[in-house]
Amino acid sequence: MTDTLLGYIQGADVEWKTLGEACDTLTAPSKLTKKFYQQSGKIPIIDQGEKFIAGYADGIYKTVSADRYVVFGDHSEHIKFVDFEFIQGADGLKILKAKPEVDAKFLYYAFKNFYQREQSYKRHWTKAKETKIPIPSLKTQKKVVEILDKMTDYVTELTAELTLRQKQYSYYRDQLLAFPSQSDSDESLSIKWTTLGEVARLKNGSDWKNLTAGDIPVYGSGGEMNAKVGKSAYNKPTVLIPRKGSISNLFYLTKPFWNVDTIYYTEIDDKQIVPKFFYYFLQTANLEGMSTNPTRPSLTQAILDKVSIPLPPLKLQFKIVEILDKFQALTEDVSGLLPEEIALREKQYTYYREQLLTFSTDSARASH
Template identity: 50%
Template sequence: MSKIDELLKNENVEWKKLGEIAEITGAGVDKKKVLGELPIKLLNYMDVYKNQYINSNIPTMNVTAPENKIQNCNIEFGDIFVTPSSETIDDIFRSGVATEDIFNTVYSYHIMRVRLKNKSFITSCYLNYLFQSENFREKLYKRVFGNTRKTIAKSEIEQLQIPIPSIETQEKIVKTLDKFTNHVTELQAELQAELQARSKQYEYYRDMLLSEDSLNKISEKIADFSKKEYRLKTVYLEEIAKIRNGKDWKSLGKGDIPVYGSGGKMGVYVDQYAYDKPTVLIPRKGSIENVFYVDGPFWNVDTIFYTEINDEKIIPKFFYYFIENYDISKLSIDSTRPSLTQSILNKVKMNLPPIEIQNKIVEILDKFQSLLSDTKGLLPQEIEQRQKQYEYYREKLLTFDVEGETISRQTDRQTDRQTDRQTDRQVISSDYFIILKEAADIVGIKLFEVEWKTLGSIGVFENGTGMPKSLFNESGNVGAIHYGHIYTKYNLSVKQPIVRVTKQSADNLKKVNTGDLVIAKTSENIEDVMKTVAYLGNTIAVTGGHAAIFKHNENPKYLSYVFNGANYLLRQKNKLARGVKVIELSTTDMKKIKIPLPSLPVQEYIVAILDEFDTLVNDISQGLPREIELRKKQYEYYREKLLDFKRSN
């Protein structure tokens, strides 16, 4: 029996409504300064959202409040604060615990206070972890209402059922989860430091390239090469772009056009657009430095401007890099809440090089931005892997009314997965490849000959047929590869599809055999079109509409690597894809795409090398990701296990 099992053995858990053990209060203080009211600090929404534990150093916003509000909205040791509403349901009921009495501070009207009737800091910390658990949140979500903004009412919060083990068990749970949290936080700090260092490199070169000296030097070099004369022009923003206001979106119908606010995409999609050409969005209120480059249709609300850019004078992406680099904060007309006006923005000066030079600078900065984006993509992946470990153990410790699995069963499955990964790779050693080359020479095979061939000449495409999610059935005996999962759930290959259908449903769907590729034909983003997964399972699977099947006699993983990342294929795909709101690539056009095709042994060797690189970068069983995964799994396992009590009938 594990230590966790021993800890929770025979634990008597009492279930109570949250309203029975705590007072829940809202109606906090507004983010304003009113003449005649008393100055006070404000604990706001983001202070709670970002911090598991809240101390006196965290609230920094200065506001005013009447004396009765200061008395009623105070912050005491052990108070729990929660976020009762958000634009996304996942952000509801994020919580933080006050680790001390926080004097001269009140809480915001955007959050709620949970104050235990019988005060216990350990219980507050325990509840704070419980509020994060999957089982609790599933029940919480059922009480949420609202379409564009999700909310849970105070009366619903009071009805939430809370499992209460003994105070000794609560303390052990909190100590265990705190240790895991500290480990994860330290590792996240290391990764963020690396990301910050790379970001500074990018910013250094961006600032240098956009400086007047650099622009002049680039102009001189290009002038010498092309025998043309290039000079910088000083222009006002109003000479190269028109600033337009946003409007409310609530009267519009639902669609697929994203709505932008000062924080970026709001998670709302409508059926009309305000503008559909490349533009730079500049917040009018709030986070005014948070500018966005958008090159597709969008709608913007009144907290953010869009720009109609004269692309005969300035490349939109060059304008974006200029605005991103410009110190917009100095233009604010409000010291308490950053604000911009059109008249002030119109008078912003910039050094404008000719279009040829703008193109060159955009090309360089795009490459830097790509490198930075790759870094941002990698590091959060590692952080996410740690977070998944944490969540796993948290759920084991906090799922009180669901039968938990034993450690041995979980360990068996982990061992099986590791064995599967090792079998998948089947790495060919370089010594073996040398011998293979000698054998090929003897029998007259050109091992290294590479031919460029169209996909239509090396295989056959089939279009999938409709497979709505309503067909998915956990008890089904046929694996199903849904096109939406290809670019969200799968990597380069899959043995076991994540969803299943019944044999009866499968009879009406297109069959996928071992080695076939399943390709996503459509997406809102062109990057996701032609995302591909190689099916390596031993039994027949099926796929549905918006997907294509490619049957061939090549190495399936080699083709999957090519389809998912080779620049020469991406360039051809981008030219052939069609659509604006929804991008699609037909199988007829896919047949025209050309790829380099070496012999099968070379394909196998390339796959072996790429698999090894993929393992080193992404596999959670090696390197830093392994350390992250191990710590996270420990944390999540112990968290969930410590809280995994059985509810008595």
Template identity: 45%
Template structure:
């Protein structure tokens, strides 16, 4: 494991030059490497890179205009979002909104070092700003350039730490996937009832479905505003302040939320006023998570759920004591599989933060006095 003292010793007394990124790198437009076919198939050999989080759009069987990244690794820079990736494999490109970054002098400027340093830069992109970023902004950023031997050692350390972090994260992710499957299995078992085993009621009998409203004219505050994708913003008033289940009306109709604190909801998602003498709100939430709402979709284009259809969903109503027992069990499973403050998701997040801490420490050179 990398230790802070080792890093401090490595960088002790190291002199650096501060240069513009365009002094230490060259860039190339992707024109020669653009893919022409949209016939992608995972059985094909050459990955097609695109802008944004997707990165690898698919695989092509085109054999002309392939960049030989296996022999000449490069940095792929998204000229709009400023996202960057280290690419050490052959590829073609889908989006012209990308630049291929290489070292201006491979004996002076270690390209992997430059990549790691660029990864420490904050995202400065402004929403709806479609300005090209490399020439107008990034090319003028000052990068610390220590002696080449120090650059190489920093890369060696970060490569090792990157591999270790990836390995541990993969193990935790595999464990999380297994626990999620286990959780879903036990949830479905606990929430499966025979017709004559418990009382059944239509959703409309145990909860009132309420429409959301526009929030754009509300004042700023700390009350979350929910849409089908989750929190959209914060306002100074609430639509409801009791335990509820939010059920999408349009869009991402599988995104169901359970809330116990005040909120506002927009018109793409319903909230429910739940009869707590009949059903525990959290039990209602867990049961709704077992229903495949896509089968109830009425939208001809955008997915849609209506009150009438939701009101007719059959809901089991076991005794409140049994509902409470089931909720307690599923809450414990939920912490292990989904909690961002406890359980495996938190462990995965901490691994990434630990990696970023040491990466930033290795690349944190004091700027020369002006």
């Protein structure tokens, strides 16, 4: 992006209008409640949730015809650009069609740039539609869209690459740990099955706030907390298993730590099972499906103690850990770089979006 180009765009003749003046609102011919959402189908469902596509339905419902729209979550305040046929999901979605003098994608970028989120659960369109946005010539609008599209496309490509690497790692991990079930077990493989309670003891955590400060990290169900203490709960290889909240968020530690009461640590019998193998296998277990609370995911010791655990020979366990460690290292190399690059590019996109949409007041014309 050159200063000359920025100067050309920012110096362009511009008229300021409200969002409500720059677009029309459309009414969808049909709306689906969440109970009708499918994992796959012919027509995507767009609702006011965070996910871009909330689900799918088959072509038995009246759809919003393919065109270029900006959709706004009246309660959620999520803003999306949609350029394909879709079905509206549930209520609270405002479907905006740009006026002829406004490019739809420019409207989307301007909406995201100038709208001030209220971040409360109420209807927001009444206030949002009063947001003032600049309307330069269509030629200038399209130039702004072209530049910002290139930036967002690059972020999308990076995110897709990161997702692909993570899926690749998960696939090979699951394949390596897909042992025959106990009833189908091949004796020649020397695979025994036991339960978690037979190879590890779950130990509760406790509050850290009365401990003296130190350099030992404190862990909760969300991971390492913003706290350091002078006492450790355990200092041998272990797997931390959340009992409330993000219950599939496992941690493998070899360093001293303190854990709070939302997460268990495990005393692992390393004569039966390699601690890192135990960690990798638990990643494949459907811990979320064992939750005792549909509102706030929760696990109990009684449930976890009964989780089936395979026990191949220790030599094979070490070999599997060696292979998965290499895969994970490759994934982490990419995962460490890509999120930084994605965050950098998103900051760059936000900066240039603000710059490209900051038009000189000297060239402004009032809306009629």
